[in-house]
Amino acid sequence: xxxxxxxxxxxxxxxxxxxxxxxxxxxxxxxxxxxxxxxxxxxxxxxxxxxxxxxxxxxxxxxxxxxxxxxxxxxxxxxxxxxxxxxxxxxxxxxxxxxxxxxxxxxxxxxxxxxxxxxxxxxxxxxxxxxxxxxxxxxxxxxxxxxxxxxxxxxxxxxxxxxxxxxxxxxxxxxxxxxxxxxxxxxxxxxxxxxxxxxxxxxxxxxxxxxxxxxxxxxxxxxxxxxxxxxxxxxxxxxxxxxxxxxxxxxxxxxxxxxxxxxxxxxxxxxxxxxxxxxxxxxxxxxxxxxxxxxxxxxxxxxxxxxxxxxxxxxxxxxxxxxxxxxxxxxxxxxxxxxxxxxxxxxxxxxxxxxxxxxxxxxxxxxxxxxxxxxxxxxxxxxxxxxxxxxxxxxxxxxxxxxxxxxxxxxxxxxxxxxxxxxxxxxxxxxxxxxxxxxxxxxxxxxxxxxxxxxxxxxxxxxxxxxxxxxxxxxxxxxxxxxxxxxxxxxxxxxxxxxxxxxxxxxxxxxxxxxxxxxxxxxxxxxxxxxxxxxxxxxxxxxxxxxxxxxxxxxxxxxxxxxxxxxxxxxxxxxxxxxxxxxxxxxxxxxxxxxxxxxxxxxxxxxxxxxxxxxxxxxxxxxxxxxxxxxxxxxxxxxxxxxxxxxxxxxxxxxxxxxxxxxxxxxxxxxxxxxxxxxxxxxxxxx
Numbered sequence: 001x002x003x004x005x006x007x008x009x010x011x012x013x014x015x016x017x018x019x020x021x022x023x024x025x026x027x028x029x030x031x032x033x034x035x036x037x038x039x040x041x042x043x044x045x046x047x048x049x050x051x052x053x054x055x056x057x058x059x060x061x062x063x064x065x066x067x068x069x070x071x072x073x074x075x076x077x078x079x080x081x082x083x084x085x086x087x088x089x090x091x092x093x094x095x096x097x098x099x100x101x102x103x104x105x106x107x108x109x110x111x112x113x114x115x116x117x118x119x120x121x122x123x124x125x126x127x128x129x130x131x132x133x134x135x136x137x138x139x140x141x142x143x144x145x146x147x148x149x150x151x152x153x154x155x156x157x158x159x160x161x162x163x164x165x166x167x168x169x170x171x172x173x174x175x176x177x178x179x180x181x182x183x184x185x186x187x188x189x190x191x192x193x194x195x196x197x198x199x200x201x202x203x204x205x206x207x208x209x210x211x212x213x214x215x216x217x218x219x220x221x222x223x224x225x226x227x228x229x230x231x232x233x234x235x236x237x238x239x240x241x242x243x244x245x246x247x248x249x250x251x252x253x254x255x256x257x258x259x260x261x262x263x264x265x266x267x268x269x270x271x272x273x274x275x276x277x278x279x280x281x282x283x284x285x286x287x288x289x290x291x292x293x294x295x296x297x298x299x300x301x302x303x304x305x306x307x308x309x310x311x312x313x314x315x316x317x318x319x320x321x322x323x324x325x326x327x328x329x330x331x332x333x334x335x336x337x338x339x340x341x342x343x344x345x346x347x348x349x350x351x352x353x354x355x356x357x358x359x360x361x362x363x364x365x366x367x368x369x370x371x372x373x374x375x376x377x378x379x380x381x382x383x384x385x386x387x388x389x390x391x392x393x394x395x396x397x398x399x400x401x402x403x404x405x406x407x408x409x410x411x412x413x414x415x416x417x418x419x420x421x422x423x424x425x426x427x428x429x430x431x432x433x434x435x436x437x438x439x440x441x442x443x444x445x446x447x448x449x450x451x452x453x454x455x456x457x458x459x460x461x462x463x464x465x466x467x468x469x470x471x472x473x474x475x476x477x478x479x480x481x482x483x484x485x486x487x488x489x490x491x492x493x494x495x496x497x498x499x500x501x502x503x504x505x506x507x508x509x510x511x512x513x514x515x516x517x518x519x520x521x522x523x524x525x526x527x528x529x530x531x532x533x534x535x536x537x538x539x540x541x542x543x544x545x546x547x548x549x550x551x552x553x554x555x556x557x558x559x560x561x562x563x564x565x566x567x568x569x570x571x572x573x574x575x576x577x578x579x580x581x582x583x584x585x586x587x588x589x590x591x592x593x594x595x596x597x598x599x600x601x602x603x604x605x606x607x608x609x610x611x612x613x614x615x616x617x618x619x620x621x622x623x624x625x626x627x628x629x630x631x632x633x634x635x636x637x638x639x640x641x642x643x644x645x646x647x648x649x650x651x652x653x654x655x656x657x658x659x660x661x662x663x664x665x666x667x668x669x670x671x672x673x674x675x676x677x678x679x680x681x682x683x684x685x686x687x
Contacts, residue, residue: 117173132187164196442455456482
């Protein structure tokens with residue numbers, strides 16, 4: 001994949017330079033003393049060691065599920081799993097769903113956590129390729145999937161396996177893939193070649209797997225049934241206990257069914273277990289669940305199988321503590337520490353009883369909309385740090401997969417999902433989803449509705465943030481034209497139209513099309529004036545802040561445009577008005593103040609206030625790193641600005657080092673950004 005490495009090339013160039021300085025000692029270009037020569041080589045060696053260390057892939061640890069329930073009657077299987085791993089480094093636990101495979105694995109993790117440097121736990125649901133390529137639960141420091149970089153997921157899969165092989169040479173690793181039920185294929189065989197410990201739980205007895213690496217998990221032995229019934233029920237009389245033992249015979253010792261039936265028997269209004277049925281769906285149907293309890297189960301079944309923090313789930317779903325307590329008492333949900341999780345078999349049964357649709361899950365989708373936008377928690381996608389957003393990734397991606405056909409009446413909820421995806425760098429998924437939302441809205445509402453224009457602007461935003469400015473301009477123009485035709489021309493239409501004008505003015509300013517920039521900037525000013533005149537006095541607090549925030553962005557872009565035209569005084573006056581508006585608001589704006597910081601740096605440079613520009617640039621880099629992570633383009637752009645400032649201050653060594661770092665990151669994460677790479681190379685050559 002990687003034919004060369006920018007940083008390695010620079011280091012080799014520096015090494016050749018040192019060799020030349022050795023050769024021409026006692027001359028102006030050479031070393032003046034042996035001490036100077038030794039010091040120079042020491043600096044180079046330290047830099048080369050740092051390069052080797054940073055290029056070495058490393059596992060980024062993720063949270064593991066807690067083991068919070070007793071393991072009954074599975075000591076033999078637990079010991080057998082340990083023996084198989086000791087001998088072959090791979091253990092396949094296979095058996096029917098709900099028989100107890102996951103409980104064995106979680107017990108193994110709890111008992112042997114100190115034996116490993118890293119434990120990775122992935123609930124698959126799909127094939128081995130998807131499990132390994134999941135960056136949320138199998139993160140490696142030097143890798144991130146990007147469609148433009150990799151021709152296929154399989155190519156990324158191979159590169160990730162290579163990284164895991166290298167890490168395994170020096171680290172003790174356990175990779176657990178739970179509930180992997182896809183047919184065996186070449187991807188599985190390649191995964192099994194890893195030398196680290198691997199546990200896979202599955203319902204399939206894979207023929208391709210050697211028998212000595214398999215562990216069949218069968219029904220719970222009858223001698224353990226009374227203990228299980230006693231643990232998962234509450235002081236049952238002998239008749240109910242006998243009935244449960246008979247039910248155990250009926251389901252042939254199926255662990256999950258017996259647990260659920262035991263919990264059900266403890267309830268005052270318990271129903272009889274369905275006679276003659278071995279299906280978990282029938283057992284679940286026999287529970288006398290209230291509508292809210294069934295809805296809560298449905299919501300959990302469409303979220304990431306790894307589970308969600310209880311407080312967050314209650315916030316986005318509207319489910320009460322009382323409802324969750326009832327479900328927990330029924331053993332229909334598991335609580336691992338503070339994480340709620342529904343067993344895959346129960347999730348499948350719930351979705352058979354109550355298939356998830358946009359309408360049935362509308363409360364959950366609206367809850368996510370409000371949470372991602374920031375209405376419920378006071379902090380949204382843009383304001384959260386990269387790591388805070390990363391914790392949400394599995395659930396947002398689960399919603400993205402669960403609802404491949406976004407409902408037009410929930411367009412704004414699905415819009416927040418698309419926005420989250422591109423903010424976190426999932427440009428491929430965000431773009432396809434944003435276009436689906438737009439098409440759904442256009443088909444339902446038609447071209448003269450505000451939502452059609454709004455969703456066109458969302459598509460444009462995804463293109464813009466993936467640095468595809470040509471398509472961004474086309475979609476901004478499309479959104480503008482739709483909004484111009486939207487009826488009636490109410491506040492929402494005017495707000496979205498003002499957004500379109502702001503973005504178009506920005507795009508044309510970058511293209512040095514002054515006439516087009518002026519047209520859309522003038523139209524924006526008129527719309528803003530009309531909005532404030534017609535609605536300003538009656539706007540709710542958050543609506544007014546949204547309008548003023550949009551105006552802030554417009555002023556920032558207007559100031560940058562005047563700088564491009566050389567009108568520094570006009571830019572300074574605009575910036576002064578921005579600073580006045582921001583007084584007392586900076587903390588609330590969080591990452592949204594980043595464009596203002598960019599403008600401040602540009603003005604400081606124009607005024608030759610280099611030290612202040614450097615301080616502002618360093619602050620901007622740290623902000624981008626905190627809120628977007630080191631692989632996001634805003635972080636690299638911030639580094640570029642900092643290096644530019646340092647170069648102007650003649651701090652050439654640090655500037656060159658940062659330019660090198662940018663090139664390394666571009667090569668690693670965005671190798672298709674060839675124009676950006678050339679620009680950085682040209683800056684280095686000038687130094």
